[in-house]
Amino acid sequence: MKKIIIATPILLFLSINICNALIKVDITRGNLDPLPIAVSPLHVDPSSTDHKDVKIKQLGEDISKIIEKNFKSTGLFNPLKKDAFVQKPDIAHLKPRFEDWRLIKAQALITGKILVQNDKLKVEFRLWDLAASKEMRALAFTTTPSNWRRVAHIISDKIYERLTGEEGYFDTRIIYVAESGPKDKRKKQLAIMDQDGANTKYLTLGNELVLTPRFNPANQLVTYLSYFRNLPRVYLLDIETGIQEVVGNFPGMTFAPRFSPDGKKIIMSFAKDGNSDIYTMDLENRVVERITDHSSIDTSPSYSPDGKYICFNSDRSGLQQIYVMKSDGTNVKRITFGDGLYGTPVWSPRGDLIAFTKVRKGKFYIGVMRTDGTGERLLTENFYQEAPSWSPNGRVLVFYRETKSGSQGEGFSAKLWSIDITGYNERKIKTETDASDPSWSSILSK
């Protein structure tokens, strides 16, 4: 009898401790020492001519501000205040006085020059290592003036790559579902924006419910779920032309679509008679293939980047868990055995990790694990959050988070957030409206 009495509190204590250990990632944030970096305004060549929609005079300053914002958002860099800068942009770009820049504690310096003429924007930039007094990177390219924000993102990517050894992710876009209106009558539209929240465009009018948009590898097509004519089906949308079409001719609901890594197939769930299984459709020859055949719910499929495996969500064990199989549907293996439910598995573009949503004791977690299910790390805990999507370099996840609402649904909101897979640097992404179901593009300039 006594043994039981003692055992109960200990068990409780243990489970609480485990819980704390998982959240610790959160608490130890801010230990990183971001690299101090000076981003000099780009020098505007005085022979530049005016261009519609673009303010030439401020262009050098504006581009440098976007670069600073990009760097700040990584949590890895600390862009220094411009008031302390001691050299004019044009002179610094030729050859900086390294000792002056070292004085303001900068360790790296970015300089540049732009020229706008004949509807062309010529850009050159340099990255300087201030400690070694050396140029680290220099590049010049030409584009159209209206592309000036992308110029800032491309420069950011090149410098990020040089300083971290990792591919950048700034010249990218996010497609998502823009939400507005009361909770029980939500208007939902497909929306697309630059990674930093600029240039938002709405791709659908909001007349029908749309969910879960995802890019193809070339970022020109989007597959998503639409309730057009009150028939929930997977659609394909060409972003350039605006042409939409239903994917396949299924006699029931199709949902949870994603592209294969080569962009040739769409993988999705098809629900019929209370059973959801995973199918693929080849976009060229329209051949439909059944991948899973099980009486349970099989959904949220996602390919490994080499196309050889598929991770997916199934409740064949009784409750939602994550499974991995070969892309032909054989060799199905359950990979999650932890305490709680697991959903929305997404394979990292590097191939090494699977991101997921975990539900445990009424809390929602975004986490990552190795592709065999080991090494689970929970990155963030909240009342409700799900649907992680990877940055193209596999370093950052974007997901959406919903708030608890009051008795009349008031206080409800849905927002996009991002977090590094280290568990550091959690950030809200600004969107014009409420937002959910984000999907990160690959690098546009590739």
Place this chain on the structure above:
Amino acid sequence: MKFITKIKNILLVIFATLALSACATQKKAGMDGDVYTGKETVEYLASGVPDRVFFATNKSSLTTAARETLRKQSTYLRKNPKLNITIEGHADERGTREYNLALGERRANAAKDYMMTYGVSGKRISVISYGKEKPVNTASTPLAWSQNRRSVTVKVK
């Protein structure tokens, strides 16, 4: 004496724990376990024929009350042979969106299958899942979630 008070204290703790756990399993108003049993959101296809049934978290199995409701709906449909219906399947906001779409579809079909065993032709019944997209109660409370885990029978006009 000291020993006795110690035992008393231990016993008090045990009783308190028991009382607490009793609270947890006690019936909440309008709920049996986590299945909604009240009438608050219910509408009627006809007098005495409720339009919806409720489910437990992550489940699509029909409760005794759900079966009773669906039998009433079946009788009503057999008496009105020209009437067709759509069964909408719904989930609460506490699950991932894609799984909830599948779960709503499974719930709607559980209701459909049961009505077919009570003599309603499957041709008269279409199903649609809305997942967690159309909550009937927008609060973030266990009661609201229990009211949202439902299948609703709607007459096709």
